Amino acid sequence: MPTVKKRFRYQVGLQFFAKGEEESGQTETKAEKRKREIGERKTEIRSQLEKEEKVDLDKLHQEVRDLDEEAQEIEKRERLMKETEEIDKGNGGETRTVETFNTDPESRKSQEEQEEADWEQRGANLHERRAVTVASGDLITPDHQSSSIKSTFNQVSTLIDRVSTVPLQGGESYESPFEIQHGEGNYTAEGEAYFDVDHEFGYATINKSKVTAYNEITEEVLKLPRANYAQRTVEGVRKSLRKKMAKEILVGTGSSNEFTGIFSSNATAINPSTDKLISEINENTLDEIIYGYGGDEDVEDESVLILSKDDLRKFAMLRIGNDNRKAYEVVPNGNTGTINGVAYIINSGAGSIATAADGDFLMAYGPLSNYEMAVFSPTDIKRSEDFKFKEGMIAHRGSVMAGGNVVAHNGFLRVKYEDPAV
Template structure:
């Protein structure tokens, strides 16, 4: 028994190390995106050399981690087999024939030869009349039942529960500023709307009065909720964790609502500026200089703000990709999706000006828009941190078996209390379009 305990301890340590390695390998995906951006942005020899070194270092680290993981998995499987063999040997030794001695003396020797574990199983069998074979390997070996024997039914294998391709939530919700407002009735954010103005003065005279302007944005909690039911019997009938998958789906559903609310808040805010386009058709507004016009429209007259993201509909991303030059008809824009996050990436024009983009289906597509005399808001560009979301208690997913207990159902309820708005003046530039 002591040997088995030691083997199990070693096996647990191997599994823990394998878990850490898998987490490390998963973390390489975000690193790949950063290195890809570094390679794409490299222009000088020094930058290219540094990018090549970063690629080599990343590949070396990935290879080392994967090789170590493969070794640990192989050793863990071998150790698992060794544990099973040791358990079978211990079970055989505990359950063997105690000899042919009879009478009280033979029975006493038999009791002395029993291990505590075997004696406990005998007592359980005497009390309940049932026995459960814990070591399936030794049980099959003793009965000599073959898989080809008549009447033997094999189990049906199942894989994991696959999500559909494209079941992605916009990354915009993860880019905005999050504030914990638990315990507050509301949350107010102040901002500076106008600076003071200085002017030429006259010695001995009072300067012209000038004061800064201030404003505020108030966030108040709004409840979003959902409910679903899962049969308790699924736990017994399938090795797949349907309950966990329903919880995951509930989380995604709540995040979709929060993402839509955040986009709606940006488009409705009066703190933003606009970049106005005029044309007969939205698709005709995608010109070789549209991206640079949007980027340079963001910020003040004396600066080009960085750390900004273009939030747009996927149809507009396709429209950017379709723009061709007038001479050689080559693509004007290069689109580089983020391998670690399908909803974001980098868009770059042939002049070298680039920015990050984030797809969101709640943004009206400019490319499919038929402009009218009233300007309609479409994509927007800016620093996502200029949009703030207050959370009252966070996203909660609860599982309860009381409400539908009589029907054998688990109740899964999700809810979130939040509010979003733009809290920085000129935080975004919104692209609008109308007919001439």
């Protein structure tokens, strides 16, 4: 009997609350209209993300956060208004509950079944509004389940977006020619043969390689959470491909099925004798790199220094003079920036002078258009639910056919570590 009394008290409270909702629904207030508009907009954003099209995730993330904050402010305002109304009525916000006993077994059973059904339906309806009604009063417990996922630190160097890209859909490996040198003319006497000069060319081979990435998630991650983990998984596969390719632009060995990186001995466009050797980063290092690159007639501009974050830190922290002033003005901007006005790009494939062994490559300097990346196929990302159907696992895989190589004679000045103790 006490159980029936307790459940029936809840039922009366729910009926009272439902009636109030029904009455207030006859004339939609500005607050109710705005909450409905917020819900509709969040539904549009969720549908947009489920299409797996490329969208501005940061912009959508900020918009969802703003909508959540606005909805919470509206709910807080409504609660405060309700409390002031109760105080004006002189009851101090107290909510009374009607207690009724039901002694008819059949009626009591029907009430209990209907009661359970009402609770289940009530929970399902209110879940989307991120709040749970406990009784007929105004006690509301918000469920702050975020619909967005915080991104981690950037792990892809922008180097991949700055080098020269050649689309060769369906193509195979190819050779890119470049000029090595042209001769110098000479005086010729009247009636004598013209002076012979040599014009030397070379070529860089760009081989097709296959870069892939694979990931699995459970079906619960795809279907249940409010946050769109599945979309982030697909985006993560694409970023994994870009991360590998961005690093290979520097360190690819050039062997079968691999990029030919700037540091590779197979980058035949670069003469190893032009490599710059340094044993430390000092106040002269940047000038030595800039004036050491290019031919005898020019100081090349519009070039970029590719280096590790650790070596960039050493440039920024270097102090000189009696006044202990900074040797370099480093202006960072995410993955890029400038050192004394010279543009740089951070790439984790570059070495660090703090951990390098004798002969290790540290940096590269030159116009990024001197590296050519050929894309032989579109980036293909697929999802399959069949591979591990019994386990409920959903597989994602991505692949792209691409290759790259240095395509200009001595297109980059490579900086190597020279151990003074060797």
